[in-house]
Amino acid sequence: MPLRLELVNLYFDYIHGQFHSMYHRPSFVDQVQQDRVPDIILFAIIALSSRFSDHDHFAGTDPRVRGERYREAGELLLNMRAIVPTTIQACVLLGAYAAASGDTGVENLYYSMAGRICLVLDLPNRPVETLVEREVNIRTWWTLCMVDVWSSTAVRLPRIMPVDSDVPLPMDEIAFSLMDTDIIRTDIGHPVTIEAPLLAEMIKLNRILARIIDFNCQCVSNHLEGAALEMRMCTLARELDEWLENLPPQLHDTPENFQYFASRGLGRIFVAVYLGYYHYGQLLNYQFLSCAPEATSSNPYTEACKFHAAQLCSLVYRSFSTPGSEVLYSAVSHILVIASTVQIHTLLFSGDDIQIRISKSRLERNFEILLRLRTYWPSVDGAMSRLRAFHQTCLRSKDKETSFVLDRWQLKFLVQFAPDMESEPRDNDPEYEALLALSKRSPLAIYTGMAL
Known part of the structure; x- marks a missing residue:
């Protein structure tokens, strides 16, 4: 039981709230102590959390693989005929394990099964006995809505x-964490003072992410340009701006707010929210890094991409320098790789020695963090492989600018978590030359009324 409790608490520390959010920690830990948690849930949780344990029980076992036997035990208990919330949660946990192992196909199957059961049960409206149970159902629903965006994209x-x-x-x-499990259903409608709606803000951002992914896909498939490109860019950029503007003061990304949440054990969730915001910003603006180098210093989209990538890096560094707030979930490796390629752009094209020095420093720190994440998650191998593949495209290209063109290869690099990109040369894209020519047309021409 002591080891079991340690592993459950490691799960809540390093994964829950960042990967997904489906439990009320105080009541869940209490159920563990009473041996009332279904074995399938316990095995799936331990499969994820055991990699972080320093317990003698795992001495000599590679953290990346020590969860395998628990994953296997959990899968043996999975009953597809059990159309109940427990099956939904088990599928999410096993899907998260698959994602962290780089098995995107298996991940999507688990998430799809969880989503279908969620829809069949109409989980948010399912009869409940307590407010905690209702809130858990709502959080599970929104967890599936969020993972569905990037999981489905990964397998197209x-x-x-x-x-x-x-x-x-x-x-x-904060109110949810302090909630008494004895609150009965008739109390559900009572108002709760909102101080830290972190998961709610994460969901709002995820809705914008879905539209950014769709936009980038349309840019590649439909070759958007001119007014159509500009209109969509302005709309999505404004959505990100409005999300930030509508935040209550206590949720702004400031050192003081970060310390406030870190002191209450919510530092990692606070960081996860803003990692989403900065990552989505760099995804939206990334294609404009391919504008002619002499134009990038005045291109607002290029500068926006660099800004979001820089802020993302700074936030990750801040999290690692704050005990108890370091973000170690596997998706950090993917977004850090994308931010690293933005630093490569600066190294290739900037004539500013200070900017070059800062970018080199960021690349070094990012690599150190990726190596640390690699000790826990097999999927980091794929992320680092993608970074090597991107670097190779820069080395092979006579015109370094072409490395940042948003073609099918680049889109896969940005959003599909594909681990095999080194074996897929970029020039295999039959429309690469057409996309390259299109990328030369800067959106700034619309602002200035002239071609750059």
Whole structure:
């Protein structure tokens, strides 16, 4: 039992709230102590969390593989005929394990199964006995809506969760953590003071991410340019700006707010919210790094991409320098790789020695963090492989600018978590030359009325 409790608490420290959010920690830990948690849930949780343990039980075992036997035990207990919330949660946990192992196909199958069961049960409206149970159902629903966006994209399949929903957003994190499990259903409608709606803000950002991914896909498939490109860019950029503007003061990304949440055990979730914001900003603006080098210093989209990448790096560094707030979930490796390629752009094209020095420093620190993440997650191998593949395209290209063109290869690099990109040369894209020519047309021409 002591080891079991340690592993469950490691799960809540390093994974829950960042990868997904489906439990009320105090009541869940209490159920573990009472041996009331289904074995399939316990095995799946330990499969994820055991990599972080320093317990003698795992001495001599590679952290990256020590969860395998627990994953296997959990899968043996999975009953597809059990259309119940426990099956949904088990599928999410096993899907998260698959994602962290680089098995995107298996991950998507688990998430799809969880989503279908969620829809069949109408989980957010399922009869409950307590407010905690209702909130857990709401959080599980929104977890599936969020993972559906990037999981489906990774395997190029349609999303299964509804885009529009009248399901209420999750409640405040601090209030939820302090909630008494004895609150009965008749108390559900009572207002709760909102101080830290972190998961709710993460969900709002995820909705914007879905539209950014769709936009980037359309840019590649439909060759958007001119007014159509500019209109979509302005709309999505404004959505990100409005999200930031509408935040309450206590949720702004400031050192003081970060320390506030870190002191309450919510530092990692606070960081996860803003890693999403900065990553989505660099995804939206990334294609404009391919503008002619002499134009990048005045291109607002290029500068926006560099800004978001720089802020993302700074936030990760801040998290690692704050005990108890370092973000170690596997997706950090992917977004850090994308931010690293933005630093490579600066090294290739900037004539500013200070900028070059800062970018070199960021690349070094990012590599150190990637190596640390690699000790826990097999999927980091794929992320580092993609970075090597990107670097090789820069080395092979006579015109370094072409490395940043948003073609099918680049889109796969940005959003599909593909681990095998080194074996897929970029010039295999039959429309690469057409896309390259299109990328030469800067959106700034619309602002200035002249071709750059």
